[in-house]
Amino acid sequence: MSVFPLPVALFLSALVSLPVAAADMPRPPAEASPKVLNVEIPVPETTLDPAAIQDLYSAQMASVIFEGLLGYDYLARPAKLVPLLADGMPEISDGGKQWLVHLRHGVRFAPDEALGNKPREVHASDVVFTLERLLDPEVHSPFSFLLEGKIVGLDAAARRAADQHAHFNYQAPVAGLQVIDDYTLRIQLNAPDVNFGHALAQPNLGIVAPEVVRHYGDQIGGHPVGTGPYRLVRWVRGSALSFEANPVYRKRLWNFDPGTDPEARRIASRMQGHAIPAVPRVEVRVIAEQQSALLAFRKGELDILYLQNKLAPVALDGRGALKPDLRKLGVQHEVTTEPEILFNYLNVEDPLVGGMAPERIALRRAILMAQDDEAFIRVIRKGQAVHLPYPVPAGVVGHDPAYRSLLEYDPAAANALLDAFGYRPGADGFRRTPQGQPFAVRYWRQSEGETREFEELYKRGLDQIHVHFEGHPVPFPDLLKAERACQVTTRLGAWIADYPDGDDFMQLFYGPNTHANNLACFQNAEWDAMYRKSVTLVPGPERDALYHRMARMLETLGVAKVSHTRLHHMLLQPKVVGFRKSMVSAVAEWPFVDLQ
Amino acid sequence: MSSIESANPTLPPAQPEGAAGVSGRPDHRPSGTDPLLQVADLRVSFRDEAGGWRETLHGVNFAVAAARSVALVGESGSGKSVSSLAVMGLLPARVSRIEPGSVLRFAGQDLLALPAQQRRALRGAQIAMVFQEPMSSLNPVFRVGEQIAEVLRLHQGLSAAQALERARGLLDEVGLPDPGRRLRAYPHQLSGGQQQRVMIAMAIACEPQLLIADEPTTALDVTIQRQILELLAELRARRSMAMLFITHDLGVVSDIADDVVVMRHGVIREQGPAAQVLGAPKDAYTRALLACRPPLVGRPARLLQVEDFMGAVEPGPAPGVASVIADASCNAHTAAATATAAAATPLLVVEGLGKVFSTRQGLFGQHHFTALQDVSFTLPRGKTLGVVGESGCGKTTLGLTLMRLHLPTSGRVMFDGADLSTLSDQGWQAMRRRIQIVFQNPYASLNPRFTVAEILTEPMLVHGIGMDAADRRRRAAALLDQVGLPGAALLRYPHEFSGGQRQRIAIARCLALEPELLILDESVSALDVSVQAQVINLLRDLQARLGLSYVFISHDLAVVRYLSDRVLVMQSGQVVEEGSADQLFDGGQHHPYTERLLAAIPGRGGATQRAG
């Protein structure tokens, strides 16, 4: 008279099936080998195909498996390009249009079944393949912009494939990509481009082997084979990744430029001459909920924690220093600012707030002036952000720490401005348009995640200037779509540096980028002319002056107001040495750290 | 002797005394004078809704001597079941209690003083019980064999195999054919009679000294009822058990009991030897119970009712009510119909009526069940056609088909010259008010959320009878009067009425439409005998006054005979015999099935004749 045979049977079968599933899983830390670096990422990775990667954390993972021709010096501030797979920096000629790259000898792809389980040396043809692949329509790389319009003949080849819905022809020669020998490549650009070196340093242009890509077909994202310091040994998608030192990695020693920074010099003095990578195994876990990550760090389950500013008050005291309990444990703390901007923009094409009539400009400026950046930093960012009025953040070429905004928080002035332009309050206390129509400003945000408090703050701002607020959370894909279609009235935009140059930020308002990155849909001939001129200038005072005018115009016309940039707190267990926050967020630091 | 019993000529002999001693029976058999079971001043209270206690047994005294059979007789609510459960120790805990001072002695032991453990050891071993509903009283998910074996293993410590072997013998003893196969059957695979035999086998398994049988035959068909009674009597004799037999049917008593205890409202009205109580009842209530059953010979104009003996409790239809009925048109109409009844065409002619139910079986297969087959009869105006048969014979299907609540698959129903089965929906709606039905269960056939006024005015509303709400209400009051209920009842809800009163309301609802034909589907079967007599009297009264025709469907032959002019005997969807009511009961040559039915009437030739 057994009553529960079925559930029991299922339970037993589940137990039996566990060891099978375990083949895929990382070992728990309890039985891990002595030197293991445990790190977390807050968002599940998507793919490890460098070309297809679009998110930060996948890029970080890829950055330790793949290497590009160039990279960044680990210690140098501001960011400094250094050769990685290239043997020395490229030789630039033809007024900046011709780049001659020499490849390092003896660099080998990690063994893989696609390569006959043997390591294979990297040749120039692999580089060509990698560059071409970024524009292959079938890859639809989110980072194709790195090369788009830049290399002679490459765009035409890509368009041919796209128009005919055909495969990209990797056999057909591209005029701008000329293999001279196995170790030499000549790249011909359409126009001089001072930032092309940054493009080559992106993890998305980590060099891949054509045989591997062909072997795995659409599953290439699950089989990364690169030349980098680590290789992926276990992968539970969206949950955990285990890396081991790449056994065929070339001999590479710690040798970075600390400059004059004392902290960097301290790190350098300790680490110079160390092997790269120093830690044989890295365990990466996806921890979506922030407090889970912090709790895990406190329990010693994580070695490195990116302390998101929501939780900063738990670990930091009022002066931004570690709290005593953590200090007592010997936890190390590193603060940097993110190379990013967060900015409120208003859609210049919007039927309600858009247009260049003075009263519309006044409305936009009033709305922006009602946004309390200080409250944003204090309440939402828990103080872990820095007010930033300028579109180019610190650490990025072109930044001006002395810049002052025209649109600082001043609700009284904003009210006066609206009064002056005839936006008079109606019976309900909310302002009407000068024509006497009631109106509401629709604030967009993505419905997932924790953007609700952005909306709350925005509403508090509008409440102060008696403008009717309408919240509009939508799923992220819908938000992107609406933004590209210039349907979003206003939103808190965010942009993180793809490469550490001001141009990466200024292009956000370039007229022709409307329906792409120009989210405010701002199109102004004068501004666009200035932008076009800025692209041709080498970073320096002349370009800075241009940038200042461009930034100011965004304010006078009420297009956008840059708000802040986040502080990036890294917490490190005492045993972690050699850590310095990477200047480029997409590059992971762990090949360069060691555990005591 | 039923065929089942006679199929087993070699019944195992009763166990000798010695064997019983081995099986653990305590050796203090009561002496000749000391009764086996002594119930003295038994008072039982139940918790009422307000949380207080209400006494329902008011000091009951009776005794069961060893090897004697005592019948505990009473209508529902008399306390007879409570008494038996008190003896068993099965009264529900927390909501009931036995008041101090009550005495329950069994075989010299004070039952109420026994620890629960010993009390439990008595149950099933020395006092066993058989219940009314064999289907629900058997555990549906265990095989019959396991259930019988359980009691043997519990009380006699037999091994599983031994217990099963004993169970097989017991099934054989209670007359179940092929006991080996039955052991492995589940209760639902057996018929009601077989289930009751299993229950009895379980009860006698440990050779109890006392068997309590609580209405063990009420839920069964008459022929089965007869067999079970015979089986119980035989077992009792063979095993010299004492038996406490609980029933509402005095007819059964004469067949089975040595002594009779008559109860009403928690008090004992009369007790004594069966012959004395049934033959020369001293108590008015006992006399009433005996008198209110329709007699099997003769046909008095009116059945005697309890009130006739004990003074009015419920108002019956006062004679001469018809003259005060307000709605004259109603009577005019029916009176006219009655006047022409004899000369005109028969009201109802049924020709070759058939009904087949189809159920899907398997992927494509269909299973056909023939509920009615080639049923034909004629019902003249103002007359009553009785339909008798056991459950499943198709008599209810016949009634529903006449009402077009089922559509016939063959044959036709001609009502006043119109073929009902071909009638359009509109035509049927108009015709519908002329044919009405009264169902068996007065508790289920009245909408519990309607007041009596709503119940009575609804048919008028649907058929546009009456000028306005006030008029309809007036008519409703008149209808109540007609069935002998006070006008104040209009404001009340069905649950406030007794079964007999509810059945009157159901009849009044039909009368609201001034029908010509009433189909009475077991309409008095669920009622206590005393109430039954009232309703039967009412029906006869209404027929006389309004000229109604009845199709009276029942399994109770005595009632059918009393009410009907002609009788159909049905078996398996077919009419096996038709004839006038008196013919059928005259002792002449009949269809074997009819003979069986007649033979099964309880107490035939016994108590009822005396009463008649």
Next chain:
Amino acid sequence: MNANPLANPAPQHPVPQHPAPQAAPARGLWQIAVRRLLRNRVGLASAAVVAAFLLLILTTASGLLARDWDQQYAVSFAPPTAIAGNPQDDDAVGQGGTGSQIDPRAPVDLYGVVDPLADVMARIHGLSAPQAAAVAPEPTSVSGVVDPIGDALARAKAVPKSAVTQQRAVSLTLGADKWGRSVALKVVKGAETSVLVGLAAAAVATLIGTLLGALAGYCGGWVDATLDWLYGVFTAIPYLLLVFAIAAVLQQKGVTTIVLILGLTGWTGVYRLIRAEYLKHKAREYVQAARAIGASHLRRMFVHILPNVSHVVLVQLSQQVVGFIKAEVILSFLGFGVPVDVVSWGSMLNETPNELILGKWWQLAAAAVMMAVLVTAFAMLTDALRDALDPRLK
């Protein structure tokens, strides 16, 4: 069942009793149920709690209470008064305070850009010079121009920013949330939203379920087959995905959307029960009797059967309310919560994971306790209702 309380359930064949019509007033089944409910002490206490909540909701809905829940009363995360005086300034954050030092009126270099609103801005800045003087020593604009909205502007500036901060309380009865709003007011106002969402969604779900269930159970045949197919489809789709899908269809965010999401996904249980009830009652003799007297289908469905299954509907309704009040919390977590200008317990609880780890437990406690009290009371009331309405006990 006073006459025979042996309580072997035989709902179709209760033992007859003989309450000859008495002088007592007639009692319908509803009155009996109410009387039974009144006698149930636990049920009565629960009803009192629920009634208290409903009263609270009436006061908030009418604006008598908690109208200004959105106002900033205290400093961010001001603790409850009871535990105040235990300063937690160690996690007050200093680094980001830079914003407060910026003077919005200080002149800036336009880098040669022409400001289309230069005149107006100059006037505004000039007018506000007296207030701005303290922090902006060099007003650049002309003064003395009489501005038509000067009064309003002066009023607007009468309260300097720093003063506002000083006025804010350092502790509140139940503490404050991150914006300094009173948790007490939020939890009271949130009750309104949560209960209304629960009631409205339960009404929608029960209405749909009852209608479809009645149709399917009563009509049978192809109607039943079609509705059963629909039921099968709805129950086969995982609930979570159904929520997402319906949320996607509804697009708009708001309380109505939540009600519809819950209602459109929650009807299936009611449907199944009501369908079964209708199947059962359709065969009952009182319905057959109604058919015999010629009552129409609609009449039988809604006049005869519906009142007899209404206790099932009522119990379902109150069970759904309980379920939906809880579901609103999960919807909030999934991003389908109430808009920011509305507060509900779900939106409050959704803020708490981050707060708890900061040691700010009071919002979590307030919302969780209020919700637990109401939901418990409602559930107990539902139980009492079911007992009171149970036809078996008649």
Next chain:
Amino acid sequence: MNAYLLRRVLQMIPTLFGVVLLVFLLFNWVGGDPAYVLAGKFSNPRDIENIRHQLGVDQPLYVQLGIFLRQVITFDFGNSWATQEPVSHIFLSRLGPSLALMIPMLVLETLLGVVLALAVAHVRDSWIDRTLTLLTTSAMSISLLVYIIVGQYVFAFALGWFPVQGWSSTPQGWVHYAVLPILLGLAVSLAPAIRLYRTFVLDEIHQDYVRTARAKGVPEWRVMLVHVLRNASIPIITNVLASLPALLIGAFLLERFFSIPGIGREVILAVERSDFPVIKAVTVAVAVATMVFNLLADLAYKWVDPRVELS
């Protein structure tokens, strides 16, 4: 029996078609356009168009529906749009953690629920029963979210009894990581289970056969554990089987808070990314599982209740 099975399986087809149609309409009609997510930060309309073409979402709806139907029939949903991981692999690899969490939870819930329900039903209407009813009702009225937030904070962080989050499917890892989520899930689900099973048991306790058993002298424990339980297990088993398909989606909140790579978390991710192939596959799989388990429930019904005829 075989005919019954065949008919039941055939009956699943229209339901499955309804599921397919509903999911297709709901997500294709109004669901987000994944191309915008996949195109990345720098994208232009041409990129979007290209991606839409590659995903096939620029095809007419009926063609897309046809493709969907083919996918359902072959049970091959291709690759995830967001990660290019084969959907079948997503399914298989995420199922383990979900089940490793949910099955123990269900087993414990059922066992404890039944034992406690029997105990409570045995002392029905006593103060123990009333107290437990109040306790379970209160326990049920607290949001799942509160259990998780507080439970994780108190037991994992403050007390340090369990790891805060993480996952591993080795037996040791399971003991290490799964215990707290299972206990929290149990804390949430046990109270409703007890209440439900209590009503099932009470329904049986009032049946006539229980009285018969007592009249036979069967001891009270045997009445409860053998007679009552066997009958009460009919609705219990049905209930347990009916809740099995829900295991596939799992306790997504638990998975999310404890970083458990189960299907529930994957579903939310897929919806956030408009990863239609994953959504479709999960929906269809759960729908099929639901129908299969409904059938199993009916068969189990037949198995425990000899009265049931399959027709």
